[in-house]
Structures are given as structure tokens and as C-alpha cells.
Amino acid sequence: MQMKxxxxxxxxxxxxxxxxxxCAQAPGSSDGKTEIVYWTWFPPQTTIEAAISAFEAENPDxxxxxxxxxxxxxxxxxxxxxxxxxxxxVAGVQISAMTNSVKDYxxxxxxxxxxxxxxxxxxxxQQTKDIASDGELYSVPMGSIGSPVMYYNATILDxxxxxxxxxxxxxxxxxxxxxxxxxxVTPVVFLGDVYWxxxxxxAIAEQTSPGLSDDIIxxxxxxxxxxxxxxxxxxxSLFDDGIVGTDVLSLTGTRPNELFGQGLAGFYIDGSWNNSxxxxxxxxxxxxxxxxxxxxTIPLIDGGNPSVRALAEGGxxxxxxxxxxxxxxKFIEFMLSTAGADVWAKDLILVPSLTGYELSDSVLQSxxxxxxxxxATAAISNxxxxxxxxxxxxxxxxxxxILDVLRGTTTAAEAAAKMQSEWTSGRxxxxxxx
Amino acid sequence: MTFVKTSKLVKPRGGxxxxxxxxxxxxxxxxxxxxxVGFLTPLVIVYSVYFLFSFGVLGVVSTQRVGLTFRNAVDVxxxxxxLVASDPAFQGALLNTLLFALxxxxxxxxxxxxxxxxxxxxxxxxRFFYTIFLLPALIPMSLFATVFGRMLETRDGAINEGLRAIxxxxxxxxxxGDPGAAYVAVAVLITYAIGLPIMYYTTDVAQVQASxxxxxTLDGANVWQxxxxxxxxxxxxxxxxxxxxxxxxxxxxxxxxxxxxxxQPGGRTDITGTYIYKATLGLDRIGYAAAASIIVLVxxxxxxxxxxxxxxxxx
Numbered sequence: 001m002q003m004k005x006x007x008x009x010x011x012x013x014x015x016x017x018x019x020x021x022x023c024a025q026a027p028g029s030s031d032g033k034t035e036i037v038y039w040t041w042f043p044p045q046t047t048i049e050a051a052i053s054a055f056e057a058e059n060p061d062x063x064x065x066x067x068x069x070x071x072x073x074x075x076x077x078x079x080x081x082x083x084x085x086x087x088x089x090v091a092g093v094q095i096s097a098m099t100n101s102v103k104d105y106x107x108x109x110x111x112x113x114x115x116x117x118x119x120x121x122x123x124x125x126q127q128t129k130d131i132a133s134d135g136e137l138y139s140v141p142m143g144s145i146g147s148p149v150m151y152y153n154a155t156i157l158d159x160x161x162x163x164x165x166x167x168x169x170x171x172x173x174x175x176x177x178x179x180x181x182x183x184x185v186t187p188v189v190f191l192g193d194v195y196w197x198x199x200x201x202x203a204i205a206e207q208t209s210p211g212l213s214d215d216i217i218x219x220x221x222x223x224x225x226x227x228x229x230x231x232x233x234x235x236x237s238l239f240d241d242g243i244v245g246t247d248v249l250s251l252t253g254t255r256p257n258e259l260f261g262q263g264l265a266g267f268y269i270d271g272s273w274n275n276s277x278x279x280x281x282x283x284x285x286x287x288x289x290x291x292x293x294x295x296x297t298i299p300l301i302d303g304g305n306p307s308v309r310a311l312a313e314g315g316x317x318x319x320x321x322x323x324x325x326x327x328x329x330k331f332i333e334f335m336l337s338t339a340g341a342d343v344w345a346k347d348l349i350l351v352p353s354l355t356g357y358e359l360s361d362s363v364l365q366s367x368x369x370x371x372x373x374x375x376a377t378a379a380i381s382n383x384x385x386x387x388x389x390x391x392x393x394x395x396x397x398x399x400x401x402i403l404d405v406l407r408g409t410t411t412a413a414e415a416a417a418k419m420q421s422e423w424t425s426g427r428x429x430x431x432x433x434x
Numbered sequence: 435m436t437f438v439k440t441s442k443l444v445k446p447r448g449g450x451x452x453x454x455x456x457x458x459x460x461x462x463x464x465x466x467x468x469x470x471v472g473f474l475t476p477l478v479i480v481y482s483v484y485f486l487f488s489f490g491v492l493g494v495v496s497t498q499r500v501g502l503t504f505r506n507a508v509d510v511x512x513x514x515x516x517l518v519a520s521d522p523a524f525q526g527a528l529l530n531t532l533l534f535a536l537x538x539x540x541x542x543x544x545x546x547x548x549x550x551x552x553x554x555x556x557x558x559x560x561r562f563f564y565t566i567f568l569l570p571a572l573i574p575m576s577l578f579a580t581v582f583g584r585m586l587e588t589r590d591g592a593i594n595e596g597l598r599a600i601x602x603x604x605x606x607x608x609x610x611g612d613p614g615a616a617y618v619a620v621a622v623l624i625t626y627a628i629g630l631p632i633m634y635y636t637t638d639v640a641q642v643q644a645s646x647x648x649x650x651t652l653d654g655a656n657v658w659q660x661x662x663x664x665x666x667x668x669x670x671x672x673x674x675x676x677x678x679x680x681x682x683x684x685x686x687x688x689x690x691x692x693x694x695x696x697x698q699p700g701g702r703t704d705i706t707g708t709y710i711y712k713a714t715l716g717l718d719r720i721g722y723a724a725a726a727s728i729i730v731l732v733x734x735x736x737x738x739x740x741x742x743x744x745x746x747x748x749x
Contacts, residue, residue: 072715075715076502076714079501079502079503080502080503082503083502083503083504083505100501100717101501101502101503101717101718102503104503104505104506105503186589192610192698193696194696194697194698194701245589246588246608246611247587247588247589247608248589249588249610249611250586250587250588250589250591250608250609250610250611251587252583252696255584255587390716391715391716391717392712392713392715392716392717392719393716395712395715396523396701396709396712396713397523400697400700400701401700403698403699403700404699404700407611407699407700409699409700425517425520425521426513426517427517427521427722428716429499429717429718
């Protein structure tokens, strides 16, 4: 009798678990509404929720269930979810980092985006296609990002009577002035993390050798070529000339951003996804001490022209396994329309892909922020290379080799030789090897 | 010095250690045998499905060039193993893993043992000190390592700030930029994580018969001799447990390194865990990462086998 009771209890538990897991696996229609599941890592959750609310108000028969992830974690979670058959109706795709790892599970965008694709910036669409190994379009980009962008504390520059630096010499003058007048302020901050070093290196190297990143990472160019070695030496010269201190290389994660936000850094170099710093309302909402922010490109170190690597980003895709493709396409169309962009574009993280879209005048208020946004947008619209990386090589070899040069552990030529040797070792398929 | 009296329920250790009968008549009845089978079956099923299946997949994937979706796999034979084994970054990571493991063992057997003996001797504020030493073992290491990593910042980090505040600014280091300083930082972190060895020792020393210690005291042994000649050898099975747990724990010390030094400077403090994690980030690199995992698994298994042999001999 007891065994029977136990059996019944276990049976009931199994049935309940199956029922619950079934509910979690396949949200569909409830109360006459269709529920679609949206996975993404971008933009910030509050912004997406606002965009979803606006969409649901326009489409009362569709509800959107949101699941957000941290960027690096998302690169693993989405492929695993798609290969495991988990229901995802709209998938955010990191165009450079994820397109090829998930494209086999996505419907070609031309199948579901034909109605609104003509409204999307053709360059960004082409960049998205080019990333896929088969040249097919699997996601529609929400916009474009570029890096590096150099944000500056406009209040500090104003107080010290400094102009926005355009060359290393100007920069040195500004750094010395800040150090002398405000010893508590770190003149220049950026990430010392391994992955960030590639952004810095190519931005500096491409000032005199545009297209270098495309040649090496996207093509079959050598890491030992002169442009790259010169770039490494130019990057190192920032430390040798006292523009940047080696202590900056110990800043990781969100620390540079925190220091700049607290008004404890004069210049902050990062990607255009930090353009929110230009917005006064963003700074107020996040209790940032810095009162006025401008943006520019990295000053010219050894002549040449300003450089930024940029790429379409924030791809929206529909998995082949989705059972609500029509609703998913409707949601994506909304996100890429003026109504959707009005909600998320004011975060300034992406330069929107919607052709002719103009940011509301109320978002940027100071002269420095308007000029900064214009400068960053212009650079991103005319990049010197695609913002593309070989992540495993970057994390294991490239970033460490660059850091060794900056710390004086090795020479630029030796680091370049090491990178080339590892690049051709067979461990990191690239270019025509892919 | 006082010793905790041995419970009557606990068999004494050392010379009069109670061992299970070997080969003699078994008192296991058919009924208790079925109970054992009943209890073991779920574990065996879970083990078979979870571990053996996972190992099987790992083995197959390690011979492929494939990504996280496991689609369009290309068979590459043993190429992944060759590439991993010949990678200087992997060799360095493996060496670091062993180095940090040996350091952990050394710290556990010396400092851990000494602290445990002090705590077992009835020192005042015992509970307070237990909390201090055991806390790192109870909180997520990732959290602790993250905070510690922040403390290592050169300009504004708490360690350098603290040194400057007490007039020892000359000792301030570029903790993540200088290889020697980075190793010191990792060593400090490892040292702080000796809570579990202390727990093992304090638990086992409580089972040492007080009469043995009293006899030694009556025979004129001083405290140092009691520790060195009696307690340390008496706790040899605990040493083996500590060595194994610390050694194998070192192969899973991903969070300690990843969240503190992140392998810096220049990957010189990377361990196998961080190496494998980085390897999974690239396109179609799951096979490569699987091969690296298997090599690490084989090394860890080798250590386990050696430990089992040593333990059998010790018993």
C-alpha cells in the first residue's frame, strides 16, 4: 500500500514536472495572445522593456517574453539553446562574433524581411552578409558600432583651457596640464583587458596603414608586416612619452568607465557603445559626476588620418525552429522602424541602421556632446576596417603579445614574430583557411 | 596544551587503527545486499548517463573541428591533441596548474596543519578564528577573487593604497604587470583558501586519543616534539586526503585565476582552466577545447592513481 502511494506520488511529481517544463519550453497562445520569446544581450534591459511595451501597445495580440544575457556568456548560450531545440522566436545576434556559430539554425533574412529590408542602410546589410561564411544574410542589423572612440571630460578641458587633442603632441600637453592641476585625476584611462588591446593597436596602426585589420584578420596578411610593427611601436610610445601610465593596464572590467563617470579621468577610450555618456539625461539617471562629455577619435600618433574599425551590430534573426515567425518578423520590423528606434536609439549605443533616421534634438544638449556624437558617427560611417576579431587568437596570443610590448617585456618586432608564428601554427584557422 | 578527549564511538587512529576485515566471513545478508543495490542504482544510472555519456561525447568531439552547435563537424583525427600539446600557452598553463597545486599542498601541510593544531589546542577566541579561516572556503571563490582582483589595481587598488598609507609605499607593486608580483598575488590568494585543510585536520586531530598525548607528555616530550614526532605522523591519512583534495582542487581553480589576475601579465598566470575557457570562445573550437580537457583529465587521473597507490601503502 505504501509502495502504491509512493508510486502515485512519484507519478504525480513526474507529470507535474513534465507539464511545467512543457510550459517553459513552448510558450504559445494564451488568452488569445501569441507569446514570442526574445533572447538578446543588447540593448540594456530597461531600454528593451520600453521597446517591448511600445510594441505590445501597437500589437495587443502579441506578448514578448524577454531573456537577456551578458555579452560573452550569450555567445555560448544562444548556440546551445538553438542546437538543444529550446524555443527562441527572435534572436539577437552579435554579428561579428556569433553569425557563423548560429547561422545554421536561422532563416535567411530575405525570407522574412523583404518588406522592410530596403529601409536599412545597405552598407550595414552588406557587412552583415560578408561576415557569414556563405555570404547569406541571416540577421538584420539594428545599427553599427565602432571603436575606439575617445571620450573626454569637457568640463576639465574647459577649466584648464585645453582644446580637444588631435595629435600626440596636443595630447601630451593636455595630459601634463591635467596631471599638474588635478593629481587625483588619471589623465587617460582604458581597459587593460587582453581583448581591448587589439582595438587600440589597430586604431593606432591604421592611422598610417588603413585596412590593416582587414588584411591580417580578414585576409592572409602577415602580422610581421611593417604597418603592424610600426603600430605596436606607436602604441608603446604613448607609455614611453608619459601620455598613458602602465598603471592603466591594471584597470579591467568596468573600472575605466567608473573612473570617467566619477570625474576621475580626463580621457576615456572605449567603443561607441559608450556613447550614452554623451547624453545628459543618461548621466543624470545614472548619478554620474562627470557633467559634460565630448567624443573624438584617438589623436594621430605618427601622422596619417583618424581611424576607427566599425561593423554592423545588433542583428535580429528568426530561428528556423520558431513556430511564430510571422509575429517575430512583425516585432523585428517594429524594432527597426522609426517608432522602435525612437525608444532604443536615444541610448546612443548604436548608430541606427534605419536609413534617414535622425536622433531627437533633446538627446544631446551641450556643444561638446553634439560635436562628439557627430564626430563618432562620421568615423563609424567611414571605417578604416571592419571590426572583426579571431577571438581565441586574441585572448590567448595577440592580446598578451601586445601587453608584453607595452610593459617593455618584449620588442614590437619580437611580438609581431610571435603572433605570426602562432597565427600560422594551425591552431587558429583564419582567412582562406576557414 | 589540552587535547580533546576521544569519543567512545570513534575508533582510535594511528597504531590501533580499526580496519575493515579482509576476506573473512561476510555478514552481509541477501536483504541488506538488495538494500545496497537499491541505494546504488540511482547513483549508477546518474553516473552512467551524466558522466560516461559526457566523457564519450568529449572523446568524440575532441577528434573533430566543430563549434558549439555541433553541426558540420569535420573529422581531424588526433590533430587537436597535437596542436594542444605543442602550444606553449597550454604548456605554460599546465605548468602553472602544477606549480600552484604544489604550493597549495605545501601551504596546507605546513600553515594549514599548524593553524589547525593551534585551534585544536583550545586557543582563546577559537570560534572567531575558525570563522576567519573557514570563511573563504564557504563563500564563492569567484566573489572573493573578484574583490581581490580589484584590490590589485596599481594606482587605486587597496593593497598599494594600504602600503602607501602605512609608509611602505616602496613595496607597492604593479601586481598584474610584473610576473613575480603576480605570482605573489596568486600565492596569497591560494594561501587564503586553506580553510578546508584546516577543517580536515581539526576534525581528525579530535579523534587522536588523549591518552597517547598524555603518555608522551609524561615521557617528557615537549610541544614541538609532540607535533612533529607524534601528531604529524599520526595524521598521515589526513595528509593524504588533504593532498588529494588540494591537488585535484587546483585543476578546478578556474575562478581563482580568472577573476583575480585573468592570467596576467601576458598569460603568465594562466592555468589549464582559463586556457580551456579561452579556447571555447573561438569559432569551431569546441573540439580543440575538448582535446585540451582530455589531456588535463588524463593528468589529473594520473595524480589520482598515484594518490590511491600511496594511500594503500600508507594503510
